[in-house]
Amino acid sequence: DSGVTQTPKHLITATGQRVTLRCSPRSGDLSVYWYQQSLDQGLQFLIQYYNGEERAKGNILERFSAQQFPDLHSELNLSSLELGDSALYFCASSPTSASSYEQYFGPGTRLTVT
């Protein structure tokens, strides 16, 4: 158990809908990262927050947004969902944003868009 928690574990929704994925980082970790894992794209970095502020953006669609709250938990919002958004979404955390630190991953949220 990495100490990173994600809810829900599974989510099934229809195209056009909006969902929110939640992540709680390890105790004391200030940095939160979101990744998407799909069969065709592999593991893709989406976005990073550090102590409430956005720090880096990857291949994140405009329909997706995220935020990190004062208690350091983070939410990833996915809107106008399409079939291709079906994937496993991971949250990871690390103590700082320093590049040398490893990231610890949560168990993921499996999103299925029908």
Next chain:
Amino acid sequence: AQSVAQPEDQVNVAEGNPLTVKCTYSVSGNPYLFWYVQYPNRGLQFLLKYITGDNLVKGSYGFEAEFNKSQTSFHLKKPSALVSDSALYFCAVREPDSWGKLQFGAGTQVVVTP
């Protein structure tokens, strides 16, 4: 731009035999390199990392990896594979002083047969 290549989709090895999973990278400057393992329906687990120093790094569960700067490689090794090592292995790279982004390889499925 940073990139990672894992040239083998799958590696098959008999239990007790040495296991090697290959990884090559491309970054500007000195890389930070990581190995993660993913078991079915689980998140990624950190195995080991190379930041600086000794080219041979030791990690969890008896795994080690050798950093080779001239060949831009970071191969994962285990002297004696176990059936329980069967999983999906990811190599990842990060540029120093970069915010966040871990660039993952496509993953290598390891199958250890009894």
